[in-house]
Amino acid sequence: MSELSQQIDRLDQEDVLAEFCARFVPDVLGVNYLDGNSLGRLSHDARAAIVSTIDDEWGNELIRGWEHWTELSSQLGETLGSQLLGAAPGQVVVSDSTSVNLYKAILSALSLLPDRKVLVADINDFPTDRFILEGIAASNGLELRLIASSMNEPVGPDEFAPYLDDDVAVVVMSQVNYRSGALNDLARLAYVTHSVGALLVADLSHSVGAVPIALDADDVDFAVGCTYKYVNGGPGSPAFLYARERLQSELTQPIWGWFSAADQFQMGLRYEPVPGIGRFLVGTPPVLQLAALKGALGVVCDAGIERIRQKSVIQTELAIELFDAHLAPQGFRLASPRDPAKRGGHVTFEHSEALSFSSSLFSDHRVLVDYRVPNRIRFAPSPLYTSFAQVYEGVMALSKLAAR
Amino acid sequence: MSELSQQIDRLDQEDVLAEFCARFVPDVLGVNYLDGNSLGRLSHDARAAIVSTIDDEWGNELIRGWEHWTELSSQLGETLGSQLLGAAPGQVVVSDSTSVNLYKAILSALSLLPDRKVLVADINDFPTDRFILEGIAASNGLELRLIASSMNEPVGPDEFAPYLDDDVAVVVMSQVNYRSGALNDLARLAYVTHSVGALLVADLSHSVGAVPIALDADDVDFAVGCTYKYVNGGPGSPAFLYARERLQSELTQPIWGWFSAADQFQMGLRYEPVPGIGRFLVGTPPVLQLAALKGALGVVCDAGIERIRQKSVIQTELAIELFDAHLAPQGFRLASPRDPAKRGGHVTFEHSEALSFSSSLFSDHRVLVDYRVPNRIRFAPSPLYTSFAQVYEGVMALSKLAAR
Missing domain, CATH: 3.40.640.10 (Type I PLP-dependent aspartate aminotransferase-like (Major domain))
Known part of the structure; x- marks a missing residue:
C-alpha cells in the first residue's frame, strides 16, 4: 500500500463524520457524487x-x-x-x-x-x-x-x-x-x-x-x-x-x-x-x-457546521495536493484559491477539454462533477456523504482521462 | 326510503365521475370533506x-x-x-x-x-x-x-x-x-x-x-x-x-x-x-x-372539465335545494348566486354562529367546511371525490347543529 493510500485510508478511518454517509439514500449506480454544490443528495430524513x-x-x-x-x-x-x-x-x-x-x-x-x-x-x-x-x-x-x-x-x-x-x-x-x-x-x-x-x-x-x-x-x-x-x-x-x-x-x-x-x-x-x-x-x-x-x-x-467545515477543508486540500501531483503535469490549471481560508467547499480545475472530460468522468468512471463554461470542472466533495477515497478516485479518474 | 333519499341515491348511481373517488387516498377519519376549494385532496397519482x-x-x-x-x-x-x-x-x-x-x-x-x-x-x-x-x-x-x-x-x-x-x-x-x-x-x-x-x-x-x-x-x-x-x-x-x-x-x-x-x-x-x-x-x-x-x-x-362542471352544478343546486328546505327556516341566508350560470364550485351560507357551527361540524359530524369572516360557511363539493350523499349529509349535519 502506497503512502498516499495509507494517508487516505487513515483520513477515512478517523473521519468523525463518516457515519453521516449512512444518513443518505444510496443511488443505484453507486455514483461518486462530486456535485453536491449543485444539488445535494437525498437523505433518509428528507424522504x-x-x-x-x-x-x-x-x-x-x-x-x-x-x-x-x-x-x-x-x-x-x-x-x-x-x-x-x-x-x-x-x-x-x-x-x-x-x-x-x-x-x-x-x-x-x-x-x-x-x-x-x-x-x-x-x-x-x-x-x-x-x-x-x-x-x-x-x-x-x-x-x-x-x-x-x-x-x-x-x-x-x-x-x-x-x-x-x-x-x-x-x-x-x-x-x-x-x-x-x-x-x-x-x-x-x-x-x-x-x-x-x-x-x-x-x-x-x-x-x-x-x-x-x-x-x-x-x-x-x-x-x-x-x-x-x-x-x-x-x-x-x-x-x-x-x-x-x-x-x-x-x-x-x-x-x-x-x-x-x-x-x-x-x-x-x-x-x-x-x-x-x-x-x-x-x-x-x-x-x-x-x-x-x-x-x-x-x-x-446533527453534524454541525464546524465539523463540516473542518472536513471540507481537508478534502479540498487533498484535492489540490492530488491536483499538483497528477493534474497540473497534464495541463490542468487550478482556478481556486490555494489558501483554504480563502476557499469555500469546492475547487475548480480548468482544462480546454473540460466539457468532454466531465461527460466521460460519468460515463466511464461514474464520477459526477459539474462543468461550467467555458473550461471549468467544479469538484465539490460534500463532507456529509463524500469520503476521502472518493476525492482520491475522482481526481485519479480525471487524470486517467487526460492521459488517454 | 323518502323521495329525497331516492333522488340522492339515483344521483350517485348515475354519477359518471363516481369512479374517480377511488383515485384519491382515503383519510383515516373518513371525513366528509367539503373544503376542496381551500385545499384539494391527495390523489394516488400525486403521491x-x-x-x-x-x-x-x-x-x-x-x-x-x-x-x-x-x-x-x-x-x-x-x-x-x-x-x-x-x-x-x-x-x-x-x-x-x-x-x-x-x-x-x-x-x-x-x-x-x-x-x-x-x-x-x-x-x-x-x-x-x-x-x-x-x-x-x-x-x-x-x-x-x-x-x-x-x-x-x-x-x-x-x-x-x-x-x-x-x-x-x-x-x-x-x-x-x-x-x-x-x-x-x-x-x-x-x-x-x-x-x-x-x-x-x-x-x-x-x-x-x-x-x-x-x-x-x-x-x-x-x-x-x-x-x-x-x-x-x-x-x-x-x-x-x-x-x-x-x-x-x-x-x-x-x-x-x-x-x-x-x-x-x-x-x-x-x-x-x-x-x-x-x-x-x-x-x-x-x-x-x-x-x-x-x-x-x-x-x-382524465375526468375532463365539462363533466366536472356538470356534476358541480348539480351538486350546488342540490345544496341550495336542501338549504331552502332545511337551513333557511333556521335563520341561514344564502350568500351565493341562485342562478347556476352565475355560480362557481361552492356555495356560501351566512349565519351569526357560522364560526362555532364550522367547528362543531367537524368535531361532531366529521364534516369539514371552511369558515370565512365574518359569518360565512363555504360549502364546496369537489366533483372528483364528493358524492351527492355527502352533500346531503353535510347540509343535514348543519341543520342538526342549528336545531340544538
Whole structure:
C-alpha cells in the first residue's frame, strides 16, 4: 500500500463524520457524487419528512394541516439562522426562490436609501444576481456598476473600493463564488460598504452548509441563499432571506402578499405588514418542499457546521495536493484559491477539454462533477456523504482521462 | 326510503365521475370533506408522482434530473392551458406563488401602458389581489380604485363601468369570488376593460378545475391562479401564469431571474429574456411540488372539465335545494348566486354562529367546511371525490347543529 493510500485510508478511518454517509439514500449506480454544490443528495430524513407530510398531514389532516404549516417558513428560518447563519432569532424566513428573495432584499434596501442611484455587483457573480440587479436598475433608472474582479481569488477591498461612493445604495455579493469557490470576507465587505453609507446584500447560496457564517457579527444587512446545495433540501427547495432586525421596521418590501399581512385571515381592506421578518413572506409557501428541507436540515445540524467545515477543508486540500501531483503535469490549471481560508467547499480545475472530460468522468468512471463554461470542472466533495477515497478516485479518474 | 333519499341515491348511481373517488387516498377519519376549494385532496397519482420523483429522480439521477426538470414548468403550463384554461400553446407557465405571479402580471401589463396611472380591482376580491395592487400603486405613484361590488352576485358591467376611464392601465378581477362563489363573465369584463384601452388580469384561483375557462376566446390579457384547490396539487403547489401571446414580446417582466434568461447556462453578462412565455420564469422551480401537481392534474384531465362542471352544478343546486328546505327556516341566508350560470364550485351560507357551527361540524359530524369572516360557511363539493350523499349529509349535519 502506497503512502498516499495509507494517508487516505487513515483520513477515512478517523473521519468523525463518516457515519453521516449512512444518513443518505444510496443511488443505484453507486455514483461518486462530486456535485453536491449543485444539488445535494437525498437523505433518509428528507424522504421520511416529505412522505409523512404527504400521508399524515395532507392526506389525513387535509385543510387542518395549515394550523401548523403556517409556521414552517419561520421555524425553518430560525433553525437556519441559529445553526448555520449566525443570526439571532427573528431575522430569517424561508420562502420563494433565491432570485425572488434577491429582488425583495434589494428593493427593500433601496427603500431605505431612496435618494441613492447606484447598485454594485461583481461581474463574475452568479447570473441571477446580476440579472435581478439589471432589471431593478432598468425599471428604477439606476446605474449598475460591475466590479471587474479576478474571480479566482476573493474580492479584495482594493478591487472593491473604487466602485463605491456616496451615491451607492446597495452592494450585492456572493460569499463564495460559484465558479472558483473563492470565499469573500463578509465582515470586510460590509465594513467597506457601510463606509459609504450603503447596504450589503449577501448571496450565501454556495456557502450555506459548507462554511460557518456569522451574519450578525459580520454586520451584514441582508442575505439570501438556496437550500438545495450543501443543505440537501432537494430540487427546487425554497430559499431563505435574512434581514437585519434593526432595518425591518423601516423598510418597504415590494411584493405585498397575504402571507405577510397582519391578521391574515381577517381579510382586511388595507395591507399592513406583520411586525418583524414575516413581512418578507408573500404567497402560500411550498409545504412539501419545506418538509423535505426540514428533514434535510436536521442532518446538517446533527453534524454541525464546524465539523463540516473542518472536513471540507481537508478534502479540498487533498484535492489540490492530488491536483499538483497528477493534474497540473497534464495541463490542468487550478482556478481556486490555494489558501483554504480563502476557499469555500469546492475547487475548480480548468482544462480546454473540460466539457468532454466531465461527460466521460460519468460515463466511464461514474464520477459526477459539474462543468461550467467555458473550461471549468467544479469538484465539490460534500463532507456529509463524500469520503476521502472518493476525492482520491475522482481526481485519479480525471487524470486517467487526460492521459488517454 | 323518502323521495329525497331516492333522488340522492339515483344521483350517485348515475354519477359518471363516481369512479374517480377511488383515485384519491382515503383519510383515516373518513371525513366528509367539503373544503376542496381551500385545499384539494391527495390523489394516488400525486403521491406516486412525488415519491417517484424523490426516489427515481432526485435519489438516483441526482443532478442529471435537471435535464428534464427544466421542462416541467412549461409542460405543466401547456397541459393546464389546453385542458383547463382554453389557451393555445405557448401562453402558460407554472412557477412561484399566485401572489408573485400577480405581481409579475400586473407590472408586465403596466409596462405596456406606462403613461396610465390607475389600477382597478374589486373591493371584495381576495386580499392578496388587493394587497399586491396596493403595493404596486404605492411604489409607482398610481391610484388604486376599488369597485364597491355586491359580492354575492357577479360584478356587472354597470357596477364596473363607472370606475373605468382612459387613465386606467390594469383591471384585476377574480373569475370566481372566494367568499360568495359568484362567477364573473370574463368575456364581458375583458370587453369593457378593453373599451377604455386597459388590460385585464384575471385571477382563476377559485375557478380553475371547477369551471370551464376560455382565456383566448374571452380575450383575457393575463391570468394567474393556484393549483392546490380544485386541481389538487397539494399544499403550496405552485401557481400558473397566462400571458396572451401577442403581448409577450412587447412587455417587460419585472423580476429578471436566470430561469427566464436566454442561453441560461452560458452565464452571460447581460440579461436577455427567452422568447415567449418562458420570460415569466424567475428562479429554480419547486420540482417536488411540480411532480405532485403533474400527478394531480392528470386525474383532473382524465375526468375532463365539462363533466366536472356538470356534476358541480348539480351538486350546488342540490345544496341550495336542501338549504331552502332545511337551513333557511333556521335563520341561514344564502350568500351565493341562485342562478347556476352565475355560480362557481361552492356555495356560501351566512349565519351569526357560522364560526362555532364550522367547528362543531367537524368535531361532531366529521364534516369539514371552511369558515370565512365574518359569518360565512363555504360549502364546496369537489366533483372528483364528493358524492351527492355527502352533500346531503353535510347540509343535514348543519341543520342538526342549528336545531340544538
